[in-house]
Amino acid sequence: MKRIYDDERMLAAGFIGGTLSKDFGNARDAETTKKIFKELHLPADKILGLKQEHTDTIISITTEEELAAYKEQKEHIADAWLIGLNNIGAMILTADCVPLFLWDEEGKYVGLAHCGWRGIVKKLPQKLAHLMKEKNKEAKLFAYIGPHIEKCCFEVKEDVASQFSQQCLIKKDGKIFVDLTKEIVLQLMAEGVDPLKIKRGCHCTCTCCNEQDFFSFRRTKQKDSLMSFIYKIDR
């Protein structure tokens, strides 16, 4: 069944967004993406894309000048967005990585980040929150941590585990698991985000456990991807 994993606080802040379940199709395919936007009544030409490479680079589209500069460039290697213009949206792809949505209560700025463990170690969540605070000092930030591989399934070897703080590791039966959600919450808190304003997933939104709703690279070794998007409404 098609389902959008989102947060009702988004609409209150003047944008729509969420992570689409796998029945919408593999969003890695451009034709499928076009169909999805049509189905959601969103203008495909206003939803910006990027080339993800597990960086900590954020594309900022908060002025017409920034939008024009984006359009002039052919390729955009980055893993996060900061959108501050109405009627403009952005998308990312994930298949176990974390889609992180971040916004202020008035929806002046809306952020979306593709956070794999590499991006998280590079502190991409914290950097996005920091940039949003820079743009809007008084802003109270809200966050929604979308469906991703949860601590139940994200088993790693020592080389990856050693890059995380002990409090984000779970050791069980000689195996090590990383709690990516916890690390993101800690990074957002370091930027002054109230943990009560962070909505997070659970076992049922684990991309690896929930075969019915999500693609998971860990589970299938296929590169099929889920789409996460934001779109700022003019109001």
Ligand SMILES: [Zn+2]
């Ligand atoms: Zn799981």
